[in-house]
Amino acid sequence: MKRGSFSRRISAILLMIVMTTLTIALSGCSSDKAGDSSKLTVGIPQDIDSLDPHYATGAGTKEVLFNVFEGLVKPDENGNLNPAVASEYTVSEDNKVYTFTLRDGIKFHDGSQVTVEDIKYSLDRNAGTDGSEPLISAFSQIESVNIVDDSHVEVVLKEADSDFLTQLTVAIIPAANTDPATKPIGTGPYKYVSSSPQENFVVTRFDDYWGEKAFIKDVTFKIEANADAVVMDLKGGSIDMYARVTSQQAAQLDDNFTLYEGTMNLVQAMYINNAEKPFDDVRVRQALCYAINPQEVMDFVSDGAGAEIGSAMFPSFTKYFMPELNDTYDTDTAKAKELLIDAGYPNGFEFTIKVPSNYPQHVDTAQVLSEELKSIGVTANIQEIEWNTWLSDVYSDRNYQATVVGVDASTLSATSLLARYVSDAGRNFVNFNSPEYDEAYKAALANSDDAEKTEYFKQCERILSEQAASVYIQDLPEFVALNKKFTGYVFYPLYVQDISKIKPAE
Amino acid sequence: MNSYKKAIHKNFKENTFFRWGCIITVLILLLVVVGLFWMPYEPTAMNAAEKLKGISLRHPMGTDNMGRDVLSRVMYGSRITLLIAAGTVAIGTVAGTIIGALTGYFGGMLDEIIMRIIDALFAFPSILLALVIVSIFGIGWIQLLLALGIAFVPSFARIVRGEVLRCRNMDYVENARLQGVSDFRMIFVHILPNIRGVLMSSILIGFNNAVLAEAGLSYLGIGSQPPYASLGKMLSDAQQYMFGNPSYVLCPGIVIVLMVLGFSFLGEGISRWK
Numbered sequence A: 001m002k003r004g005s006f007s008r009r010i011s012a013i014l015l016m017i018v019m020t021t022l023t024i025a026l027s028g029c030s031s032d033k034a035g036d037s038s039k040l041t042v043g044i045p046q047d048i049d050s051l052d053p054h055y056a057t058g059a060g061t062k063e064v065l066f067n068v069f070e071g072l073v074k075p076d077e078n079g080n081l082n083p084a085v086a087s088e089y090t091v092s093e094d095n096k097v098y099t100f101t102l103r104d105g106i107k108f109h110d111g112s113q114v115t116v117e118d119i120k121y122s123l124d125r126n127a128g129t130d131g132s133e134p135l136i137s138a139f140s141q142i143e144s145v146n147i148v149d150d151s152h153v154e155v156v157l158k159e160a161d162s163d164f165l166t167q168l169t170v171a172i173i174p175a176a177n178t179d180p181a182t183k184p185i186g187t188g189p190y191k192y193v194s195s196s197p198q199e200n201f202v203v204t205r206f207d208d209y210w211g212e213k214a215f216i217k218d219v220t221f222k223i224e225a226n227a228d229a230v231v232m233d234l235k236g237g238s239i240d241m242y243a244r245v246t247s248q249q250a251a252q253l254d255d256n257f258t259l260y261e262g263t264m265n266l267v268q269a270m271y272i273n274n275a276e277k278p279f280d281d282v283r284v285r286q287a288l289c290y291a292i293n294p295q296e297v298m299d300f301v302s303d304g305a306g307a308e309i310g311s312a313m314f315p316s317f318t319k320y321f322m323p324e325l326n327d328t329y330d331t332d333t334a335k336a337k338e339l340l341i342d343a344g345y346p347n348g349f350e351f352t353i354k355v356p357s358n359y360p361q362h363v364d365t366a367q368v369l370s371e372e373l374k375s376i377g378v379t380a381n382i383q384e385i386e387w388n389t390w391l392s393d394v395y396s397d398r399n400y401q402a403t404v405v406g407v408d409a410s411t412l413s414a415t416s417l418l419a420r421y422v423s424d425a426g427r428n429f430v431n432f433n434s435p436e437y438d439e440a441y442k443a444a445l446a447n448s449d450d451a452e453k454t455e456y457f458k459q460c461e462r463i464l465s466e467q468a469a470s471v472y473i474q475d476l477p478e479f480v481a482l483n484k485k486f487t488g489y490v491f492y493p494l495y496v497q498d499i500s501k502i503k504p505a506e
Numbered sequence B: 001m002n003s004y005k006k007a008i009h010k011n012f013k014e015n016t017f018f019r020w021g022c023i024i025t026v027l028i029l030l031l032v033v034v035g036l037f038w039m040p041y042e043p044t045a046m047n048a049a050e051k052l053k054g055i056s057l058r059h060p061m062g063t064d065n066m067g068r069d070v071l072s073r074v075m076y077g078s079r080i081t082l083l084i085a086a087g088t089v090a091i092g093t094v095a096g097t098i099i100g101a102l103t104g105y106f107g108g109m110l111d112e113i114i115m116r117i118i119d120a121l122f123a124f125p126s127i128l129l130a131l132v133i134v135s136i137f138g139i140g141w142i143q144l145l146l147a148l149g150i151a152f153v154p155s156f157a158r159i160v161r162g163e164v165l166r167c168r169n170m171d172y173v174e175n176a177r178l179q180g181v182s183d184f185r186m187i188f189v190h191i192l193p194n195i196r197g198v199l200m201s202s203i204l205i206g207f208n209n210a211v212l213a214e215a216g217l218s219y220l221g222i223g224s225q226p227p228y229a230s231l232g233k234m235l236s237d238a239q240q241y242m243f244g245n246p247s248y249v250l251c252p253g254i255v256i257v258l259m260v261l262g263f264s265f266l267g268e269g270i271s272r273w274k
Helices: A002-033 A059-065 A116-127 A137-141 A227-236 A247-252 A282-291 A294-302 A323-327 A333-343 A360-376 A387-396 A415-421 A435-446 A450-466 B002-014 B016-037 B070-106 B108-123 B126-137 B141-168 B171-178 B183-219 B231-241 B246-271
Strands: A039-044 A073-075 A081-083 A086-091 A097-102 A142-149 A152-157 A190-196 A200-205 A218-223 A241-245 A257-263 A266-272 A350-356 A379-385 A402-408 A470-475 A477-483
Touching: A039 A059, A039 A227, A081 A086, A097 A116, A116 A137, A116 A142, A116 A152, A137 A142, A227 A241, A227 A247, A247 A477, A247 B231, A266 A282, A266 A360, A282 A333, A282 A360, A282 A470, A294 A360, A294 A470, A323 A450, A333 A360, A350 A360, A350 A387, A360 A379, A360 A402, A379 A387, A387 A402, A415 A435, A415 A450, A435 A450, A450 A470, B002 B016, B016 B070, B016 B246, B070 B108, B070 B141, B070 B183, B070 B231, B070 B246, B108 B141, B126 B141, B126 B183, B141 B183, B171 B183, B183 B231, B183 B246, B231 B246
Parallel strands: A039 A218, A039 A241, A350 A379, A350 A402
Antiparallel strands: A073 A081, A086 A097, A097 A152, A142 A152, A190 A200, A200 A218, A241 A477, A257 A477, A266 A402, A266 A470
């Protein structure tokens, strides 16, 4: 008897809980539907790996943290570096000393003033001056970071490097914050509110921001672990924006969405192991270049969208990109066959393309290439491998013949794409070996005159194209879906999502 | 021989399951056998002008996202799927029968040990086993075949063991034993033929499970390598075009359904043999 009344009470409580939750959940739904444009929910494909900007590794994390943290300089959508935490900077004649002036009155999200000590602390933390391994390998170039006076800091390099500014986008964080991993404080247009693992990352507008303030007050980054649910969530209104929807997903969206088309800023190519037979013969590599047709690849893989490339540089790097290299190898099967005969392969040959299975666009590309190569008697087998196996077998051990992937740029410098082709570079997974290239690259680094430097980098690209270091295909298209309640999405030449530029539509 | 023919004829007429099982299976086999000699298009030939087309006279099952003819790919894909299923069942039956017959016949310590191992294997999810094998030996349909084959051994071993246990003390076995027949001959010549009915229907059921398991695992991306695709792989490739171009996902799906249906009808028909 007593037991009965007890369980009845429990069920009454349970019912109450359920009802309350339902009410809250449903009211949440209705406010979403009401078209509240002061709140933006952005879908992101993976979880945030670290709230500490210096320890964040995933590109998917960095693109989100871009809104919270800033460096001494900050990239803009045109690929320029603009002063951010620093208001201006000077570079010494010998390219060894960079002097920064602290922006007047700039504040951290917790209201405290940014000081030169904070700048020194942040740079030292990355350079590993306490004897630890530098967090950013380029920072091992730093000899010392010196505080000149209350508003000036100088960065002294061990060797001259006129391109070092591109590295100084690293986040400036307060030295006083003892717990940057759980309490992120930066100077960006948005400040951190909360985050739940596998769920979301919430920020709100920072009203004391030094620059142009953000338009939308509350922004939630919602983790969309299931890529198949993206279209449904966009249509249902639980997310307002998603970057990198596929062209198939884009086709399923209705009139309520604006579709921005840009490029992913990748160098997609069939990367060839230059040390492996038969690819050690430049004529064979050139034959492959003549045999394939990038436009056809784009037609098949992304309905013709995308941007053709002819060397290891993508079009958003307008300063370095050379459209004329797209024409180095115009599809010419006869020419390709001729080159193969010259190289001693009149009957073609067989090789294997290893392609990471988690990137459908690369797998599709490999299939088109394999079909195209049949025309010159070359058989390309495709082997799908897991991403981690790709990293260890192809990237680290260089145990492969060919692979199709996209290589991105980590900074706004041409070096981030071209450094890997230097003969002894650790990242030279294609085993490209050209003394001519090494020389041009070295000359580019040593030169301080920007125009001459650019010319040397272009020389590097030309060599890559002529030597057919790899079969360069395209910069993949990227579609961003944004609810029509909002407008103003801008593409960057880097892997970032700048939310501060998005505004409510009238 | 004549009586066999008669029995089949009789069953085809009166046994509905057997009749439909035969019809559907022959249709599927026809698809595969014809595909060996002739396909409407090369299964890997791409055509940018005819991407994701619906069902038409030129392409009876439409085309896929690369403009490849789905019918040709289904013909090729069912060949791979059938091969994997047949190989899986072959591994499972041979190994399972040997293990089951020996343990069932001899019993004792050996039986205990082997059956506990089989139990452990039984409890091990086949997907997990396949993933382990694939991560060690790489992706490919041979690996898939191996993984599925191993996963199928326990069920066959158990069925055969049970049947052998049942037959072991039957009069005809006792009789043969008195005549001094060797253990080997006893198992494989005297007992096995007597359990072929049960074995036959479990082979057909096993075949179904293998087709479905292959489809499931290929759907996860382990199995056949592009540009060729088994039916399961085609399903997984097609799913993102499900709403825009339903024929691409429906056609391989229907072929899988028919394949499974045909074999399970056949199995049911055999167990209701008149």
